[in-house]
Structure formats: C-alpha cells, structure tokens
Amino acid sequence: MKNESFTALVSAFSRAYHAEHNQIKIFDDSLARQLLTKEEYEGIASSMSQGIAFFQPEFAGTQEQALRRVVDHQLSPSPLGRAAFAEQALEVSAMHGARQYLIFAAGYDTFAYRQPEWAAKLQIFEIDHPATADDKRRRVSALNPTKPSNLHYISFDFNEQDLQKRLLDCRAxxxxxxxxxxLLGITYYLSKDVFKHFLATITKLLPGGSSIVFDYPDEHTFTPSAKERTQKQVMMAARAGEPMQACYSYEELERMLEDVNLLIYQHFTPDQITGQLFKAYNDSQPAHPIRAFDNVNYCLAVKR
Structure with missing residues (x-):
C-alpha cells in the first residue's frame, strides 16, 4: 500500500456525512469532515451517488437521495457501529484502570482530537501504515498544529514489521x-495466521485485564449465502486494491482467542448491533433507518 488507504478515506466521509445530516447520531465524529478537502468530499459524494445503480438497481430518486441511500445502506453501518461499540467499551475500560489506548490501523480516527475529560488519564497511540499515518498527520496539522500531549504516533506495516519492537521503541x-x-477494520485484510500472530504478540506484551476490540466477517462472507450488501462490499474492497482475506465462525474465533490467552467478554451480532447501538437513531429517523452490516460481528476480548 504505497498511498493512503482509500477505504479509510471513505470511512471518514461516511462518518462526516452522518454527523452533518442527523441530529440524533449513532456515532458523532464532529471532526471527520474537517479532515477531507472540499474536493475530496464532493468527489466521494458524487462517485457514491452515481454508483446507486450498482448498490440498489431498483432505486429511483434525486442525486442527493441516492447519496443518502448509499451512505445509510452501504457505507455508514460499519464505521459508525464499530466506533460506537469501541468507544463505549473504552470508557468502561478506562473507568476500570486502563491507562493506554492503542489504535491499530488508526486511519483517520479523530478520538485523540475530540477526547472527553475521562480520556485525559490515557496515553493514546495511533498505529498505522506509514503512508496513511503521514497523510493523517498532514491533514490534522493543517487544522490544528498543536498535538494533544497524550498522543503518540507509531508507523507500522502489519504484514512486514515486528510489532513488539515497534511498540517498545516508543518511549511513551x-x-x-x-x-x-x-483493531477495527483489520481482520478482513489479514490472513488468519497473520491475525493470530498479531493477537498473540499483543497479549504477550500486555498485562492481564487488557482488552482488545475488533469487528470481523462471519463464516458466510465469501459464500453464496452472504447477503447482497456483503457481496458488494467484498467486490468494492477488491477494486480498491485492498482485498478481503479471511472470515471466521464464532467457534473458530473463540478457539483462536483462547489459544492466545483471550476470553470473549462481549459479542454483538448484526441484529444486536442494530437493536442496541442504532435504536435511538432509527427511532428519530423512521424514513432513513440504518441496519448493522450483514455478516459482520463485533467482539470485545480480555486477557486473562
């Protein structure tokens, strides 16, 4: 990956669009819009609205209606739902003694720049591929050159570099x-062996009570039984040059986590995500409901 992640840019766009167009929000990323240039925002919006025939061939309506349909139906559910799930869990973890927040594949995550008062006790580490990390820092510095005192950057290539060494080289x-x-949005793009090794490295390095949150595609993702949205998401990732590589059944995931000394503490299926994380928004927007993405589950695991 020689350039910044396209999927990360689209995720930032979807968070920005949701924050700007809704009073009641699934997840409020108030800074995402500022990370995108006017040309990028309008370009992604135009591409997505023009792609309505790919996402929903039966759709009939205006370009703006098409954009909202694509964002709500295809783009937003995962970035919004997993961010809400993760940051709720982070707050609980901080209340119970967590003092470091490691954001792997941070992309254009804005938590460090909109952190609430309870996050002041955390040291925050944004860990990402050098191309995306450098682009993110460039965009943020253009908005606000003052970096939060508890934020640290670590460049890391998930497929090539030694994670333990990269973390320990950071003095903070x-x-x-x-x-x-x-580990949001990561499991899709790593082989199972690489992901397991990655988890093992983290758990060996950190003390008991540490937590890992991630989303993952279920065992039907690459089969004909996958939902239509999922099949199109797999196609989009491949076209963007970031093909998905792995999917997991709950039982397989549970065994993998146990092998690296992790226990599942919380697990949400799509129906649970929609019912628990999207309810307030859906109640406020009956004309524009959002359902959690098909074939994607959320998991919070804790080291014994």
Missing part, C-alpha cells in the same frame, strides 16, 4: 500498564 509505551486495543 509501557508494557506493564493495562491497555485497551482497537
């Missing part, structure tokens, strides 16, 4: 401190 990182790790 303390392997003896209970930590909360976010």
């Amino acid at each position: 990182f303390d392997p003896g401190v209970i930590s909360f790790c976010s």
Whole structure:
C-alpha cells in the first residue's frame, strides 16, 4: 500500500456525512469532515451517488437521495457501529484502570482530537501504515498544529514489521500498564495466521485485564449465502486494491482467542448491533433507518 488507504478515506466521509445530516447520531465524529478537502468530499459524494445503480438497481430518486441511500445502506453501518461499540467499551475500560489506548490501523480516527475529560488519564497511540499515518498527520496539522500531549504516533506495516519492537521503541509505551486495543477494520485484510500472530504478540506484551476490540466477517462472507450488501462490499474492497482475506465462525474465533490467552467478554451480532447501538437513531429517523452490516460481528476480548 504505497498511498493512503482509500477505504479509510471513505470511512471518514461516511462518518462526516452522518454527523452533518442527523441530529440524533449513532456515532458523532464532529471532526471527520474537517479532515477531507472540499474536493475530496464532493468527489466521494458524487462517485457514491452515481454508483446507486450498482448498490440498489431498483432505486429511483434525486442525486442527493441516492447519496443518502448509499451512505445509510452501504457505507455508514460499519464505521459508525464499530466506533460506537469501541468507544463505549473504552470508557468502561478506562473507568476500570486502563491507562493506554492503542489504535491499530488508526486511519483517520479523530478520538485523540475530540477526547472527553475521562480520556485525559490515557496515553493514546495511533498505529498505522506509514503512508496513511503521514497523510493523517498532514491533514490534522493543517487544522490544528498543536498535538494533544497524550498522543503518540507509531508507523507500522502489519504484514512486514515486528510489532513488539515497534511498540517498545516508543518511549511513551509501557508494557506493564493495562491497555485497551482497537483493531477495527483489520481482520478482513489479514490472513488468519497473520491475525493470530498479531493477537498473540499483543497479549504477550500486555498485562492481564487488557482488552482488545475488533469487528470481523462471519463464516458466510465469501459464500453464496452472504447477503447482497456483503457481496458488494467484498467486490468494492477488491477494486480498491485492498482485498478481503479471511472470515471466521464464532467457534473458530473463540478457539483462536483462547489459544492466545483471550476470553470473549462481549459479542454483538448484526441484529444486536442494530437493536442496541442504532435504536435511538432509527427511532428519530423512521424514513432513513440504518441496519448493522450483514455478516459482520463485533467482539470485545480480555486477557486473562
């Protein structure tokens, strides 16, 4: 990946669009819009509205209606739902002693720049591929050159570099401190062996009580039984040059986590995500409901 992640840019767009167009929000990323240039925002909006025939061939309506349909139906559910799930879990973890927040594949995540008062006790580490990380820092510095004092950057290639060494080389990182790790949007793009090794490295490095939150595609993702949205998402990722590589059954995931000394603490299926995380928004917007993405589950695991 020589350039910044396209899927990360689209995720930022979807969070920005949701924040700007709704009073009651699934997840409020108030800064996402500022990370995108006017040309990028309008370009992604135009591309997505023009792509309505791919997403929903039966649709009839205006370009703006088409854009909202694509965003609500295809783009927003995962970025909004998993961010809400992760940050709710992070707050609980911080209340119970977590003092480090490791954001792997941080992309254009804005938590460090809109962090609430309870996050002041956390040291925040944004960990990402150098191309995306450098682009993110460039965009943020253009808005606000003052970096939060508790924020640290670590460049890391998930397929090539030694994670333990990269973390320990960062002076601010303390392997003896209970930590909360976010791995959102990662499992799709790593082989099962690489992901398991990645989890094992994290759990060996951090103390008991540390948590890992992630989303993952279920065992039907690459089969004909996958839902239509899922099939199109797989196609989109491949076309963007970021093909999905792995999917998991709950039983397989549970065994993998146990092998690396992790226990599942919380697990949401699509129906549970819609019912618990999207309810307030859906009640406020009956004409524009959002359902959690098909074939994607959320998991919070804790080291024994």
